[in-house]
Amino acid sequence: MKKILVTMTVLVLTIAAQGQTETVDTAQFVAVYDYECRTQNDEAASVTDRMQVVVQVGRTVTKSMPRSVYPVYDDESRPDVAAEFQEALMHMPTVWMGLPTGQTTMREFIFPHEYEGYEPTPDITWTLTDDTLTVSGYLCQQAMATFRGLEWHVWYTEEIPSSAGPWRLRGLPGLIVKAENQAHTFCLAGLRMEASPITAPEQNPEVHRMKYAKLLKHKNEIYGNREYAKKPTYYVPDLQGSITDMSVLNRNGQQLLLANGGHPLLTKAHVYQPLEQ
């Protein structure tokens, strides 16, 4: 009987101890970007999707993530569940630059799986121009680069001496304040001093790990398919078997479906505009 009790206690403690995350750096500041994507809905009508991207800039690691992923401690600033759906429409990954050293790691949920991609942090060859512009109250200089098939026009400010930026954009002699191309725009919406912990990707054996190039090819193949906007789960071989748990929320008259531990499951999507090819 004693043995059983000890075994049970160990089992429960083991179970309870799982799912921990590790802090890898502390933010020196946090930048919040508005991110816009200009695309079409499933009926080919033009729509502009919007979300926010939070960037924690640490000494060695910079973490860029959808706002709903960034932990908040008060209910008022907690993003609405509808915002999570908006983020799911826009396919913004969480990116750790400099983790591990010299590498970039990213996590992304492509229903019904979560993926992790890794690669050496790519260098972006920027061309600085003489153009200046005041954006969000900062005097900015312009730079241009072609990164994985997309031509970016970027304004950065030397007033903030950090080479960080939103998503994977980085490597300028000042913080990126605005970055845009034909379909996408990032624009600095807020900047605050916040020594928040930068957490590493949660240890989770269910995550599929692979080289980023392979993951990017898979992602673009799925979202780039013509069926995607009308039927966002078209590619899942066994949809019903893939849903482990599900809840459907009614939020302000909008039907929102959460599946597999609270992940948004889209019933209609927007035409995919890749950030990189």
Next chain:
Amino acid sequence: MKRLLYIILYMVLAASASAQVNVTGRVIDLQQKPVSNVIVKLVSGSKTLAFTSSNAQGVYSLEVKNAPSGEVTLQFTHISYEKESERVTLKERVTKMDMILTPKEVLLKEVTVKPDPLRQRGDTLSHNLASFLGKGDVTLEDGLKRLPGVDVAQSGAISYMGKPISQFNIEGLDMLGGKYNLATSNIPADYVTQVEIVRNHHSRRVERDVPSNEVSMNIRLSKKAKLKPFGQEEAGAGYMEDGNDRLQTLLGVTGMMFTDKFQTICSLKGGNYKSFARADMIDHFGGSDVSTRATSLFGGFDGGAPPQGQYLYQRNGMATVNGILRTDSFTTMKVNADYSYHRATHDISQSTTYLADGGKYVTVSEQTSPLTMIHLPKLSVNYVKNADRVYLSETFVLKGKFEQNEGDVLANGSLVEQRRKTSSFEVGNDLFWMGRTEKGTRRHVNASVSFKRTPTLRLSFVNDGQGYGQTAQSSTLSMNVGSSFNIPIGKVFRLSLPVKVSAMYDDVETNRVATGEVNDIRGWSFMPSVNPGFEIHSRNRRFYLSAGLGAALKGLYYNRLNYTKPVLNPSMGINYTFSANSKLQFSTGYTTQIGDMMTLLTESMQVDYRSVCTSSGIIGESNSWYTSGDWKWQLPMQYFTLSLAASHSEGKRNTLYSQSVSGIDISSSALQRDTRSRSTNFSVSSTKNFPSIFTKLGADAAYGFSDSEQAISSPTGGGQEGANIIKVRSKNYNLHGNASVTPIQWLELRYDIRYGWSRSRYSEESNTVTSLTHSGAIHIFPIATLDLSLDYDHVRRQITTDQYKRMSLFNASAQYKWKKCVLRLELTNLLNQRSYAYTLFDGINTYTYDYALCGRTAMLRLTFKL
């Protein structure tokens, strides 16, 4: 000349090489530790010549093309350190410059450029029905079928992502319960503005914070639908090439009104086309017709149903009045009154081969056209108070079932007349109370009582001018009281303790007219049960364990026997996720089932014109142990899934089924003898998607084997000792493949193939039967208002060892919507296939059925909004 060119080239390269300079160095802080992410910039006047940032070791490297000859400035900036700069002259090809930075307090001009845009939005997320609605959609059901994840079955049952909905509301009110076909098939699609599919944790407000996997659906209507009553009228006429009713008709009118406080739907429908009117009366939440002890002992002569094809000639009609009144924001009162009538007949030829005493075979050939007529009236009244701290539901139901069956049979050349007539009714009351304290603790109590009675059931047979028959009556009073506690302990454990007490009083009488044999059993049965259980659910959802004890006490106190026995039904389930690619589920349990008075009917009963059955006279007890496991493997990058499943069960019963054959007469009885059975099944299924060619493929296979025992008794008696015990072993496997392709966006193609093989062995005998089915479907929607679909099945079934039957079923439909009207043409059984035949082995008996299918039918339906 060549030499001159080389000299010029050398000079150019040398000049360019002298202009390219590398500046490298290391940046450290006052503690000599490297500083990473320092922006290092080489500036000449206001022009930036080059820039980089230091790596994790603090090392930087700058490459300057066309380096100026004069002094330049090397700047070191970092958000956490004082800015430093150094003037250098780029004389050397490699210039080394290390730097020590002094920390500073991080000071930033904090900005909030604009309010949270997430709260301003609303332009992109609008998942409402209007956006899914096709222009050809007529009813709410048509619209629902387009909702991603929503599946509407042939019966009208709605499920969402594989889960059947548990509540159907219109504007937040549950007027129809499980009979929501009335709404989905009659509310015009364009009156519906929104479909909300919600997790059902708000259905009882006291449970609002309790998670639930149940899904409910709520329909929101447009303002014009709420202003005044509206309706839908449907009429159709068609022609069946062969059959009982060549002229096919349907007519229906439905009126409804939805205000904030009151809702009503009234409908009147009738016709002889398929189950047109009857379909609206299906209760998807399991509400059933009245079923009593007497009616389940002596069923009708409906002759079963073929696996495919239209075979019933039906006439059905219904009238229904439903209303719900919201008296205040917590309280509703609901009344549902229904009446439906159903008359159905079909033609069937059946050949049954029985193994008789002495190893002989007896074959009985029968031709019959069973006719069933049923009247089903029902009234239900429901009161619900659904407040924050208390939930109270009180439901009263009164329902009846009046049946008449005719099943004249031509058996081995002689005509036998069969008649059955019975009336049954049920009256019941169900009370459910749940309370919630200030601290959030919940308790619930439910109490239900019902009384079912069949005053008379009469079976009469005439064979060769000789009449015989059977009568029966039964009454059942049943009461259930239950309560439960559910206590979470932390986030990992959950304890549960459901308690239930069931009590039932039964009175059954049967009288076999020919022999005067009478069964008369009455008495009480009690069953208190408690099922203490627990669940462990790991926080990362990798591991889940649930276990329950399932303790109960069965007490039977009848006029012929008293019996008390405690039973345990322990069960356990485990789910474990090894990785995203690999998951395992396992469950096991032991169950003990105790029979009731039905096994005490020891006097023989005439079930149909040639079947007599007798019970064992002892309380039946069966024990079984079951275990099952399945493993799922998936490769998402290859769009591939694979599932393997295995299950095994072993059982023991204290009685053994025995049959004896005399002429064409069959007697079945139960011998007092322990018997064992075993069953093992394996299955594998796999799916593969090819998104680039819009194709989905699936394949599955199943294999199973089992063994059981059966007895053959001598018709002259001999009892248990004289019975011949036969071990029956059966094996079967099934293969299935399917493919769906969407080559262009308005065309869907589907193909399905199934092959089945089964073998039954006993003594020296071995019987094998196979079946092969090809199914194809084409769905074309070239314009939004026109919808065309074709489906085809080709079936090849084995009838005897060397005889096969091929059957083809082909249906088509076209639908066109124009303003308030919808025109639909349905063509059924276009190839006029009139017969569907197949053979089944059931232990030692072989059944061959040949159903007559309804002839080629064309039906034109017109639906319009009122």
